[in-house]
Amino acid sequence: MPDATVPPRIACVTSTRLPELCEDDQPFLDELRLRGARAEPVVWDDPEVPWAEYDGVVVRSPWDYPDRPAEFLRWYDRVASVTRIHNSPAAVRGNQHKGYLADLWKADAPVIPTVVVDDPSEAVAVARAHKWDQAVLKPATGLGGRRVTLLTASGDGPPPVPHGPDGAQWCVQPFLPRIREEGELSLVYIDGRPSHAVLKQPSGRDIRVHEGHGGRHMPMEPTAELVDAGDAVLAATGTRDELFARVDVIRDHRGRLLLCELDVTSPCLYFCHRPQAAGDLAAATVARATVRAGATAG
Structure with a gap:
């Protein structure tokens, strides 16, 4: 029978910029260890990581992935093929690109109207077509407010727009004052x-x-x-x-x-504002990983 007492080994995924996880996630790592898990921060693109040896992989701060979105998704699928990763590959694949906002808008969901464009220079024309006096332009794959720009649709010429990686798409939304x-x-x-x-x-x-x-x-x-x-x-x-x-x-x-x-995909969960939430996430993580650890031991 599977041995349910085997402590699960859990990887908390991060980036080379934050090798020990971001400060907000440190309590989560501590809470995992308090619950007996063998938990450690692991850099997502480190080629030496033995992902199959982990009973659970929790994606926390791999915040350089917007610069390499396709590589990140390939990595995600590889890890998911050998162990359990959170969140699920299907959820992350549908969430990484903000085009899901445009899909929800088309389905009449309560979402900020969103249009996806292939070039940021198209943003002003989109805003004018929808009669948005001001619009927000943001990368379709991005985080942390990087390259987010407020545009004004009125005027004789288009305002300057940010540059991004080649082939990157952008989202245009009305500005909500x-x-x-x-x-x-x-x-x-x-x-x-x-x-x-x-x-x-x-x-x-x-x-x-x-x-x-x-x-x-x-x-x-x-x-x-x-x-x-x-x-x-x-x-x-x-x-x-x-x-x-x-x-x-x-x-x-x-x-x-x-x-x-x-x-x-990798949200900051603001444990600094509710420290007990780090324990709640650790408990849920250990519960999901323990099933696999016991089965592997058995």
């Missing part, structure tokens, strides 16, 4: 259940809420309205059974909560 007035709301899910929420506000006239761009983050109690919005997003995307998720929403001029982004 309430991001400056009220900020963005993030709802964190752990093991399919809402855990905690964070209010994120940009600095000054910026539109980016990321701390690296001067944004301010503060904890908040998840409201019923926010949970309903998050549940609807997970249901629409089939991601309710994933180990972790983060739903980011912004209010439009009517006061509706619209999806800005769903991250089931």
